[in-house]
Amino acid sequence: MxxxxxxxxxxxxxxxxxxxxxxxxxxxxxxxxxxxxxxxxxxxxxxxxxxxxxxxxxxxxxxxxxxxxxxxxxxxxxxxxxxxxxxxxxxxxxxxxxxxxxxxxxxxxxxxxxxxxxxxxxxxxxxxxxxxxxxxxxxxxxxxxxxxxxxxxxxxxxxxxxxxxxxxILDNSTQKAGDVLIALPSSGVHSNGFSLVRKVFNIEKADLSTYVDSLGATLGETLLTPTKIYVKPMLSLFEKVTVKSVAHITGGGFYENIPRSLKKGLSAKIKRADVKVLPIFDLIARTGNIPERDMFNTFNMGVGMIACVAKEDADLALSTLKAAGEDAYILGELVEGEEGVILE
The missing domain is CATH 3.30.1330.10 (PurM-like, N-terminal domain)
Incomplete structure (x- = not known):
């Protein structure tokens, strides 16, 4: 009983x-x-x-x-x-x-x-x-x-x-200038920055159920899209390639998370045009009139995880991740310097 x-x-x-x-x-x-x-x-x-x-x-x-x-x-x-x-x-x-x-x-x-x-x-x-x-x-x-x-x-x-x-255990001590950064796309906003998202869209009063052409879904569906889980693709990558570091892009965006994975004296050099930004982030920036620096310092911007590998291992890393279902791509490289992230 x-x-x-x-x-x-x-x-x-x-x-x-x-x-x-x-x-x-x-x-x-x-x-x-x-x-x-x-x-x-x-x-x-x-x-x-x-x-x-x-x-x-x-x-x-x-x-x-x-x-x-x-x-x-x-x-x-x-x-x-x-x-x-x-x-x-x-x-x-x-x-x-x-x-x-x-x-x-x-x-x-x-x-x-x-x-x-x-x-x-x-x-x-x-x-x-x-x-x-x-x-x-x-x-x-x-x-x-x-x-x-x-x-x-x-x-x-x-x-x-x-x-x-x-x-x-991943060890960034072997990182050097010229190493490649590989991006694994995000599924959306994931689970960070929602206090800003809610403010931008006045979420309590927003129309969450109307289809938005640029998103290919409703605003509500897009924002509720679950965070992508990268475990299985990354475990496959670890088996094939020596990965020097991995950064999970969460709250703080690029500017906080990428430096956490870097060896002292190195920075990540990324071309802004190479970042495959998802439409939801363009909508957030436009609706809230948010400066680009703030966007990249708050959201993942379409990149959920970044792996650092030697330049000679980049092709194998990309093919391994793609075989695991990830549309991975080269995002940038490591350069000497203390800037942390150089977004050009």
């Missing part, structure tokens, strides 16, 4: 809704299971057996993040099955920058009111993100917090752990 508290329900917390949410999400979670997962949902912790075959000096790599105010777009459109992909992506895309393979993921969903069907939709997106990145959803938490969140809103955060052999 399941526990039940009438007093707790009167305070706004329905524990039976929590039980139903777990039942509804089980099928989604099952999609992510791997042979290393030793427990199902319901325990106090998720058990994961490490397979260290071929990893003589294992190093665990962790990452955590949320979806941010992009969730407002999900609330306004009452579409909750994609933001979980964003949550996973923001964690595993960081982990891959170290050269690590994500192993497992946990999510945390805090709701104003537990509507089991909505929670299950959220978790379905988390599960899809885990499938795309090859990691297992080993557990999570759903917290009903009446009076803290509005009844129709929620927050979503996640945490992931990966593993890499110590000798294969």
């Amino acid at each position: 399941k526990s039940f508290s009438e007093s707790y329900k009167k305070a706004g917390v329905d524990v039976t809704a929590g039980y139903k949410a777990v039942e509804l999400m089980k099928a989604h979670v099952a999609r992510t299971m791997t042979d290393s997962v030793l427990t199902g949902l319901g325990g106090f912790g998720g058990l994961f057996e490490l397979d260290l075959t071929g990893i003589p000096k294992p190093v665990l790599v962790s990452g955590t993040d949320g979806v941010g105010t992009k969730l407002k777009l999900a609330f306004l459109q009452e579409k909750h099955d994609t933001v979980g992909i964003d949550c996973v992506a923001m964690c595993v895309n960081d982990i891959i920058c170290c050269g690590a393979k994500p192993l497992f993921f946990l999510d945390y969903v805090a709701v104003g009111k537990n509507v089991p069907e909505k929670v299950a939709q959220i978790v379905s997106g988390v599960a899809e993100g885990c499938v795309q990145s090859g990691c297992a959803l080993v557990g999570g938490e759903t917290a009903e917090m009446p009076g803290f969140y509005p009844v129709d809103e929620y927050d979503l955060a996640g945490f992931s752990v990966g593993v890499v052999d110590k000798d294969k």
